[in-house]
Amino acid sequence: MLGASAEIDDRVAWAKQRVAQLDQERENLVQQTRQERKQGKLSKGLVEKIKACTPTQLKRVIAFARENLKDYKKPPTLWDVKIYGRLLAQASYKNKFYSMEERKCGKPNCSKCPHGPYYIAHQRDGLYYRPKSLHFSDLPRPIRAAFGPPRNAYLQKRSAERVRS
Numbered sequence: 242m243l244g245a246s247a248e249i250d251d252r253v254a255w256a257k258q259r260v261a262q263l264d265q266e267r268e269n270l271v272q273q274t275r276q277e278r279k280q281g282k283l284s285k286g287l288v289e290k291i292k293a294c295t296p297t298q299l300k301r302v303i304a305f306a307r308e309n310l311k312d313y314k315k316p317p318t319l320w321d322v323k324i325y326g327r328l329l330a331q332a333s334y335k336n337k338f339y340s341m342e343e344r345k346c347g348k349p350n351c352s353k354c355p356h357g358p359y360y361i362a363h364q365r366d367g368l369y370y371r372p373k374s375l376h377f378s379d380l381p382r383p384i385r386a387a388f389g390p391p392r393n394a395y396l397q398k399r400s401a402e403r404v405r406s
């Protein structure tokens with residue numbers, strides 16, 4: 242009886258180890274794919290699919306790729322991007338969409354809420370639009386010009402509220 246339970250324990254330990262090993266392998270694969278994407282490499286699966294194409298399909302792949310490249314030259318719209326806070330202003334410049342936001346931190350009794358303003362540049366990156374936080378001084382000049390007046394109004398209103406509370 243004792244022997245049987247020890248055997249079960251062994252099997253459980255082995256299975257747990259195997260699961261951990263598979264998790265690690267999957268994680269490594271995800272990291273590798275991410276790295277190769279950054280380097281601009283085509284994935285093995287994509288290369289195989291392209292090789293399997295007929296000449297007509299290859300021409301369509303080229304046209305489709307061109308369309309996608311063109312799309313990278315356009316800025317995303319408000320409907321493409323994710324706004325996590327309250328949108329205070331928005332503007333586009335070249336291939337980026339810029340948002341000015343204020344955000345609540347979620348901490349109870351926070352006296353500084355909402356925080357901001359934050360300036361986010363959104364740009365297409367494959368299937369999604371990557372947000373990048375910037376300082377006001379790092380924004381391109383036309384965006385600073387567009388965001389300047391709403392920013393000043395916002396900061397004035399904020400400092401007035403601080404004095405009152």
Ligand SMILES: [Zn+2]
Nearest residue numbers: 346351353354
């Ligand atoms: Zn807060």
